[in-house]
Each structure stands twice: as C-alpha cells, then as structure tokens.
C-alpha cells in the first residue's frame with residue numbers, strides 16, 4: 064500500500080524539542096524575563112556562528128531592517144536598490160525612513176538580484192544618485208557579496224545583506240574562500256529573522272550582525288529608545304547611579320530573554336538542521352532530474368542554506384491546488400514587491416521587472432524542513448509526478 068502521511072505537510076515548519084522547552088522554562092524561572100543573561104549569550108553565540116564580530120538581538124527581522132536603515136542614516140528622498148523577489152520588509156525599511164525604493168531585476172538561474180542589472184542601473188545615473196543596496200540571500204542561496212562590494216565601493220553605496228533565508232549559508236569568493244552570510248566582511252550590516260518558518264525559531268525574533276563597532280554601538284542605543292547608560296557615551300555629567308540619557312529618537316525593539324533562551328537552544332542544533340535541509344534538497348534534486356515539465360531553481364549550489372526548495376512548473380496554480388487536495392501546503396515566494404498595491408501606488412507597474420514576474424508566474428516552494436521524513440518527501444515527489452503525468 065502506498066505511503067500516506069499522518070500530518071499535513073506545509074512548505075516549512077519549526078522543530079521544537081524537549082531541550083527547547085526546558086530552556087524556555089529555565090528562563091521563566093529566572094529573575095529577568097526581558098533583558099536577562101540569555102540575550103548577550105545568544106548575541107555572542109550567533110555572532111560566532113556566522114563569523115561576525117558583533118550581533119544585536121532585536122524583536123524581529125523587520126525591526127532589524129528598520130534599525131539598519133536608521134543606523135545608516137537613510138533620509139527622506141534617498142534612493143536605495145533592492146530585489147523585487149523578496150518579502151516586502153526588505154524594501155519597507157527604506158520607506159520607514161522616507162527613502163525611495165528602486166529595484167534591479169533578478170537572475171533567472173538563481174533568483175538573486177542580477178548584479179549586472181544593478182550596475183546598469185547605477186551607470187544610468189550620476190554618482191551619488193543611489194545611497195544603498197539591499198541584496199537578499201533568496202531561498203538560502205548567498206549573494207556574491209564580494210562582487211556587490213566592488214560595485215558599492217565604485218558607486219559609494221552601503222550594503223545591508225538580508226540573510227533571513229540563509230543562516231549558515233555561504234558563497235565562495237575569488238580566492239576560493241567560503242564567506243558566510245552575515246560575516247560582515249563585505250556588507251556594513253546583515254540581518255536575520257527567527258520567525259518559526261526560518262531556520263532558527265524564537266517565536267518572533269531577529270538579529271543584526273556587523274564588524275563595525277560604531278554601527279554596533281549605535282544599534283544598541285536605537286534598540287532601546289535611543290537611551291544610553293554607558294559612561295563612555297554620555298554627553299553630560301552623571302547626576303548619580305540612576306543617570307541615563309536619551310540622546311536620539313529610538314524604539315523598543317528588544318528581544319526578551321525567553322525568546323533568546325529558545326534561540327540559544329535552537330542555535331545549538333542549527334548545523335544539524337542545515338545538514339538535513341541539504342540532504343533533503345539533494346534527494347529532491349535527484350528525484351526531479353530529467354523530469355519533463357519541472358525545473359528546479361539553482362540545484363546543487365555549494366553553500367545553499369535551503370530555507371526554501373523552489374520548483375518551477377507551467378501550470379503553477381494547478382499544481383498548488385492539486386497538492387492542497389493531498390494535504391501538501393506549498394507556497395509561493397514571492398509576489399514581486401513592485402507588484403504590491405502599495406508599491407504600485409508609488410509608481411511601479413507590471414512589466415517593470417519581467418524576469419521576476421515570469422519567475423513569480425511559475426514558482427512553488429514545496430515542503431522542506433528538518434523533520435520532514437524520507438517517506439513524507441517520497442510522498443511529495445509521487446504527488447508531483449502524478450500531477451505532471453496528467
């Protein structure tokens with residue numbers, strides 16, 4: 064009898080074990096629910112994991128992006144380039160600061176922003192026209208930040224790497240060295256999300272990594288209302304032990320101790336989860352090789368962190384609906400950002416980024432998460448084959 068799964072199969076799901084539960088309970092029994100010892104511990108261990116000097120834990124990935132835009136001093140009217148193939152938050156952070164979002168189309172082979180198109184856009188305007196670049200490590204495949212840095216240096220841009228899909232991912236640089244996403248070697252700042260569907264789950268949560276001490280200290284202040292207590296940073300003389308200064312307009316974007324305790328426990332298993340994602344992806348690659356009517360996005364790339372496993376088919380809606388009847392809940396990543404009504408209201412329209420639009424018309428993210436069993440994966444493959452044979 065063919066295997067049928069005993070649970071619905073979404074495109075992604077968190078993996079919580081008893082060690083995670085115990086870590087959260089221990090935090091609940093501690094003295095600090097908000098700013099306890101797990102916060103700094105999580106920051107230090109996460110910085111080490113990605114190979115960066117500093118890390119700042121924040122309430123979610125969107126808050127991370129907002130603080131990065133503030134720390135880089137995005138001003139009303141400044142122009143920043145990102146990819147249309149991402150979650151809206153990658154672009155929205157520029158809007159929070161009153162900046163203008165511009166897009167460069169994607170490379171259809173990788174789903175990543177096409178750096179040749181970024182260059183063409185930069186060259187079509189005088190130097191200084193654009194101030195920043197926000198590349199996204201889409202689906203878990205790392206952008207070549209060495210090349211992005213060369214462009215950025217040539218045109219005077221800063222870079223925020225949106226690494227929400229790729230903790231543990233890397234690209235190989237021109238010297239053959241592996242460069243981990245968020246290691247701060249090429250981008251001023253990188254951001255991560257700990258939404259349950261991402262690699263590491265905190266409930267909600269986010270992280271900023273950097274190697275720049277000045278940006279790091281500024282981010283700490285912006286995360287807590289713009290307030291500092293650090294004697295080295297005070298602009299006036301202290302009145303006493305309680306003294307602190309609000310020096311600029313900041314926010315409450317802190318990540319509670321509870322969430323950091325969960326994040327620490329999850330981080331301890333991050334490499335294991337990544338290895339399982341890569342194994343499942345290789346198995347999908349093998350199962351789909353040579354299959355008519357289906358293409359796999361960027362199969363077999365080194366350093367891929369596989370947040371998503373993306374296939375492209377002619378009748379995407381047909382496949383999505385068919386899988387749903389089989390309890391397989393695939394998802395579409397993404398409706399291009401420039402096609403969102405909000406961005407269309409700012410002047411973007413259909414046809415502006417045709418590669419991303421064609422990609423969107425055919426893409427589907429199928430189940431990929433560490434606890435997906437080989438049998439469940441075999442069932443997903445069998446259902447897709449059945450649909451394509453119809």
Ligand SMILES: *Cc1c(COP(=O)(O)O)cnc(C)c1O
Nearest residue numbers: 123124125150152227256257258
């Ligand atoms: C998830 C995600 C974000 C936002 O993270 P949240 O923690 O949900 O705010 C930003 N960018 C990308 C590419 C994402 O996938």
